[in-house]
Amino acid sequence: MNAAAPAFRRNIHLLYVPTLGCNLDCAYCYLGEQTTEAAIKVDAGRAVATLRHTLDALRAAGVLAFNVSLHGGEVTTLPAAVLDELFAMIRGHYLEHFDAINALGHKKSAPHIKTNLYKFSPFYELFDRHKVSISASIDLPLALHARYRTTRGGKDWLDKTHENIRLLARYPHAKKISATLCGEHLADIPAIVRDIRFIHDELGFDMNQFNIMFAFASELNRQRQGEAAFTPATPQQQQVLYDALQAEFAGTDLEDGLRRNWFDEFKPSYCTNAFNCGERFYLLQSDGSVYSCVRGQGIEEFRYGNVFEEPIDDILANGARKIAAIHQAHGFDSNCQQCNHLALCHTGCPVVKFQSGSGRSYTCDLQKVIYADNPMSYPAASPDAQREDARQYRLGMHPVLAFAAQEEKPVKPMNAVVLPNDLAEDKNALRAIINADPVLQSLYRDDAFVLELRGELIPLASQILKAQTTWHTLVSGDRIVVHVARELFDANCEEPIRNTLYLQMLRDTPVVYGDEQRSKQEHVFTYQLFAHCLQPSDRLGEGYLMADLSGLIELHRAHYRRGVLNNLFFTTLMLREYHYQKQKGNAFYHIQAINLPFQNFEFNYFNYLNPHAGQGELP
Amino acid sequence: MNAPELARSAYTVECFLNALRLDDGPARTAIEEWLVRWLSGATHKAGDCAIYRKSSIECYSGGRIIKTFDLPQARQARTIWCDGSKLSVIDGEEFLTTGKLVMLGAAGLVLTIPGVTAAAAAEAAKKNTDSGLSGGDTNSNNNNNNNNNNNNNG
Numbered sequence: 041m042n043a044a045a046p047a048f049r050r051n052i053h054l055l056y057v058p059t060l061g062c063n064l065d066c067a068y069c070y071l072g073e074q075t076t077e078a079a080i081k082v083d084a085g086r087a088v089a090t091l092r093h094t095l096d097a098l099r100a101a102g103v104l105a106f107n108v109s110l111h112g113g114e115v116t117t118l119p120a121a122v123l124d125e126l127f128a129m130i131r132g133h134y135l136e137h138f139d140a141i142n143a144l145g146h147k148k149s150a151p152h153i154k155t156n157l158y159k160f161s162p163f164y165e166l167f168d169r170h171k172v173s174i175s176a177s178i179d180l181p182l183a184l185h186a187r188y189r190t191t192r193g194g195k196d197w198l199d200k201t202h203e204n205i206r207l208l209a210r211y212p213h214a215k216k217i218s219a220t221l222c223g224e225h226l227a228d229i230p231a232i233v234r235d236i237r238f239i240h241d242e243l244g245f246d247m248n249q250f251n252i253m254f255a256f257a258s259e260l261n262r263q264r265q266g267e268a269a270f271t272p273a274t275p276q277q278q279q280v281l282y283d284a285l286q287a288e289f290a291g292t293d294l295e296d297g298l299r300r301n302w303f304d305e306f307k308p309s310y311c312t313n314a315f316n317c318g319e320r321f322y323l324l325q326s327d328g329s330v331y332s333c334v335r336g337q338g339i340e341e342f343r344y345g346n347v348f349e350e351p352i353d354d355i356l357a358n359g360a361r362k363i364a365a366i367h368q369a370h371g372f373d374s375n376c377q378q379c380n381h382l383a384l385c386h387t388g389c390p391v392v393k394f395q396s397g398s399g400r401s402y403t404c405d406l407q408k409v410i411y412a413d414n415p416m417s418y419p420a421a422s423p424d425a426q427r428e429d430a431r432q433y434r435l436g437m438h439p440v441l442a443f444a445a446q447e448e449k450p451v452k453p454m455n456a457v458v459l460p461n462d463l464a465e466d467k468n469a470l471r472a473i474i475n476a477d478p479v480l481q482s483l484y485r486d487d488a489f490v491l492e493l494r495g496e497l498i499p500l501a502s503q504i505l506k507a508q509t510t511w512h513t514l515v516s517g518d519r520i521v522v523h524v525a526r527e528l529f530d531a532n533c534e535e536p537i538r539n540t541l542y543l544q545m546l547r548d549t550p551v552v553y554g555d556e557q558r559s560k561q562e563h564v565f566t567y568q569l570f571a572h573c574l575q576p577s578d579r580l581g582e583g584y585l586m587a588d589l590s591g592l593i594e595l596h597r598a599h600y601r602r603g604v605l606n607n608l609f610f611t612t613l614m615l616r617e618y619h620y621q622k623q624k625g626n627a628f629y630h631i632q633a634i635n636l637p638f639q640n641f642e643f644n645y646f647n648y649l650n651p652h653a654g655q656g657e658l659p
Numbered sequence: 660m661n662a663p664e665l666a667r668s669a670y671t672v673e674c675f676l677n678a679l680r681l682d683d684g685p686a687r688t689a690i691e692e693w694l695v696r697w698l699s700g701a702t703h704k705a706g707d708c709a710i711y712r713k714s715s716i717e718c719y720s721g722g723r724i725i726k727t728f729d730l731p732q733a734r735q736a737r738t739i740w741c742d743g744s745k746l747s748v749i750d751g752e753e754f755l756t757t758g759k760l761v762m763l764g765a766a767g768l769v770l771t772i773p774g775v776t777a778a779a780a781a782e783a784a785k786k787n788t789d790s791g792l793s794g795g796d797t798n799s800n801n802n803n804n805n806n807n808n809n810n811n812n813g
Contacts, residue, residue: 510747515667603674648662648666
């Protein structure tokens with residue numbers, strides 16, 4: 041399909057606001073005057089080009105926008121032709137990067153918009169044609185929709201909203217409804233409950249696809265509304281709502297939505313719970329400005345740059361830097377420092393921190409209730425893990441605090457094995473060390489020793505390099521011959537006459553000895569046969585010598601124990617000495633070749649003539 | 660089949676079932692008899708083998724499964740191969756790790772029958788009662804760096 045797919049080094053969520061203009065005049069709008077001051081004609085003229093430019097720039101920078109969603113203002117204030125182009129571009133983007141997006145676990149193929157539904161009916165065919173996923177905003181209770189979500193002329197259009205929700209219920213593609221709740225909305229929770237049921241039962245929209253948001257204090261809204269600005273829901277009100285919805289809808293046809301979707305925004309999968317949302321979530325306006333998100337629009341502290349003026353990397357870096365600065369400015373809340381869900385929540389939304397002046401998530405208490413109700417999905421950290429989470433968070437987000445902290449610094453646990461940090465460098469890998477050393481190459485050869493057992497030739501590999509281990513069963517009378525590569529006796533040896541075939545028989549009965557007090561296999565015997573005593577190989581030709589080991593192995597049969605493996609190692613005297621010299625001279629080799637590195641043969645021995653032999657005590 | 664080869668098959672199968680940590684009893688005996696008869700019988704061909712994995716022994720002949728023994732009580736996480744004269748395991752996990760630190764020496768199996776009090780088995784069992792692995796990085800260790808048995812008499 042696409043053999044030359046671009047390599048992305050990071051991925052982001054991109055919310056695109058093609059216009060700030062809106063056809064409504066909601067009393068609690070966090071965008072303040074921006075929705076009335078927007079010039080829709082100007083936005084319409086540049087909306088498509090801006091998104092195209094940005095997607096191209098992101099791609100050139102190796103950044104994949106795995107989600108491109110449209111948000112307002114109100115998207116449907118733009119002409120249908122503009123929306124048609126935007127939808128086509130987003131669908132094309134998802135198809136172009138289908139594999140990369142799918143690999144990230146996202147199943148995106150259709151555009152998604154946030155809309156107030158005011159112009160849903162005239163745009164229905166367009167949305168349907170592009171399979172647009174729709175998230176509709178309403179007020180609950182619906183009575184407040186009539187009062188606060190009015191047209192620019194101040195008119196109530198609730199009846200039309202009812203019709204639009206009925207139409208949305210029949211819409212064949214992805215859809216959901218969301219409601220942003222203030223203290224004023226929560227003054228009548230029974231009405232909220234009734235209206236959820238009304239929309240579900242009477243208007244026909246499946247309210248399992250519903251989610252709740254809580255309004256927060258917004259300076260832009262305050263500037264516009266003055267004393268009439270709405271009050272954020274208090275933690276108590278949030279909790280009362282949660283309890284009321286649980287009581288009303290648990291056990292009903294809406295329980296799935298209640299547990300899965302309604303309070304999703306306060307769960308770890310949302311941007312509000314990101315460690316640093318500025319590393320991943322961005323909002324683009326049609327003028328090219330990039331902000332953190334809808335909450336941060338129009339606020340300088342959350343403006344990251346402009347795609348027409350600055351490189352993408354600078355803008356993304358600004359995001360991470362500015363968000364970190366907001367978190368740092370509000371400190372590491374003492375409650376968060378002790379919280380055993382810190383690793384899930386990460387102290388909450390930085391924009392809300394900025395607006396409210398609090399260093400803690402504005403839905404903290406509600407989140408804790410959700411965690412407690414879903415302990416397997418959101419397990420509490422143990423005390424030790426919590427301390428570590430807090431330490432990591434402090435180090436990552438508040439490094440000044442981490443270094444200034446008077447608390448006890450972390451110490452390595454008593455059972456921590458300390459290894460040098462360059463141990464894992466490629467040049468220090470055991471195979472790299474072997475490849476760089478001709479003598480070690482001889483020592484580790486997998487054709488140096490070939491065992492002949494019952495007529496079968498078995499090449500022996502280094503114990504510490506092989507990936508497959510085989511245990512043979514030997515019985516009395518088995519013929520065992522070892523064939524040894526002739527030049528092996530020349531390795532690390534100027535006088536081969538002094539060299540020997542060096543055998544070590546170990547038994548898997550552990551013994552503890554040495555400075556390390558390590559449990560090791562027990563030695564049974566060591567045997568050396570001088571090189572000149574070996575015979576020419578009768579199976580492998582001129583390049584090999586051989587020695588019949590049948591008698592030697594049989595000689596020690598009293599020491600082989602039933603059910604206990606025996607481990608016979610093969611090397612030469614001079615290669616064995618080289619191994620220990622290498623250990624002394626190269627610590628990286630030593631630690632990796634701490635077990636005997638020689639070629640080995642493991643076997644069980646069964647004395648069928650005396651089957652009970654070897655079951656008793658050690659000889 | 661002659662006596663040594665029959666003995667070899669019987670003992671190898673015994674070690675195979677021991678490695679699965681199967682307790683002795685009539686059920687085990689029935690499996691053991693079938694395996695020994697099959698692996699040492701006249702119809703046994705080169706390449707025929709029994710493979711234990713995921714609580715089941717599958718017997719392969721000509722590349723096809725001809726017999727399966729379900730062993731829900733088996734306590735062995737690794738896949739073990741047996742052809743009547745040897746056992747074999749592949750150290751998959753150790754080498755598939757994405758990290759660079761590869762823990763070696765994890766190949767051992769406990770081959771004594773469960774409950775047997777041979778010194779070696781008892782020692783191994785103290786360390787590995789759950790897995791049936793004989794040692795991971797314990798009793799398959801065999802460094803000899805005290806170097807006290809050099810023979811420098813040349």
